[in-house]
Each structure stands twice: as C-alpha cells, then as structure tokens.
Amino acid sequence: xxxxxxxxxxxxxxxxxxxxxxxxxxxTSSFIATGNIPVELPRAGKSNIEALKxxxxxxTRAGQLHLNxxxxxxxxxKRALNSRERSTAILIRADRSINLQVFVDVLDAVKSMGFxxxxxxxxxxx
Numbered sequence: 634x635x636x637x638x639x640x641x642x643x644x645x646x647x648x649x650x651x652x653x654x655x656x657x658x659x660x661t662s663s664f665i666a667t668g669n670i671p672v673e674l675p676r677a678g679k680s681n682i683e684a685l686k687x688x689x690x691x692x693t694r695a696g697q698l699h700l701n702x703x704x705x706x707x708x709x710x711k712r713a714l715n716s717r718e719r720s721t722a723i724l725i726r727a728d729r730s731i732n733l734q735v736f737v738d739v740l741d742a743v744k745s746m747g748f749x750x751x752x753x754x755x756x757x758x759x
Contacts, residue, residue, distance in 0.1 A: 686718070686720075686721045686722065687721070687722045687723070687724050688700065688701060688714065688717060688721055688722070688723050688724070689701055689702075689724045689726060690710065690723060690724070690725050690726070690739060690743070691725075691726045691727070692725070692726070692727040692728060692731050692735055692736060692739060693728055693731075694728040694730055694731060696731055696732060696735045698710055698739065700713055700714075707738065707739070707742065710739070710742065711742055711746070714742075714743065714746055714748070715746060719746075719747045719748055719749065720749075720750070721748065721750075722750040722751075722752065723743050723748050723750065723751045723752070724752050724753075724754055725739060725740065725743070725751065725752065725753050725754065726753075726754045727739075727753070
C-alpha cells in the first residue's frame, strides 16, 4: 500500500492553543500589573459641611488634640465623642508634619465608635 503524502499542514489546532495561551497571559498580567491608573479626579466647589452637625478634631504639629477648639487628650476625645449621635459628621484637621501614628490613632478611635461620616480637611492645590 502506498501512503498519501500531506499536501499541507493543519495549523488550526496550533492557532487555537496559542490563542488560549495568549488569553491566559493577558488575564494573569492584568492581575499582576502594579502602578497607578491615570485618573483625573473631578473638582468640587465649596461643600456645605457647615449645615451638618459637625465636630472638628484638630491635631497640631506637636501632636496635641483639640475638639472644637478645646484641648483634649485621646481619652477625653473618646468620652466627648461617645455622647454624640453617630450621625454627626467628624472633620479631622491635621498638620501635614504630624506623626502618622497620631492621625491613625485618632481615626481609629472615631471609626471604632461607629461614626460613619469622617472627613479629612485638606488645602486646595491649584
């Protein structure tokens, strides 16, 4: 018996395998990729935060706490905020050169008491 020679090579299975591999690589690389996604944030005008009941917590450069302009310790801050309604907005104004741990401690105390509206005041950078 004589064998018939191939006139062409079937590359369809090879193409199918390569497309599956390409899909796996692209999907995996999107999960691995690190870096910043370029997003241009919207600009907002003045907010109407004064219309809400707001408690202002200030942290000075030295790490001292003030609640509505009155100097308090961390424990006094917790006691004072504990008597407030949980719907009250909390505005944290912190000096940019403070120790990060001081800010985290204040934020953790406020969040652990159940306050849902917590804001950090910043300056507009134009």
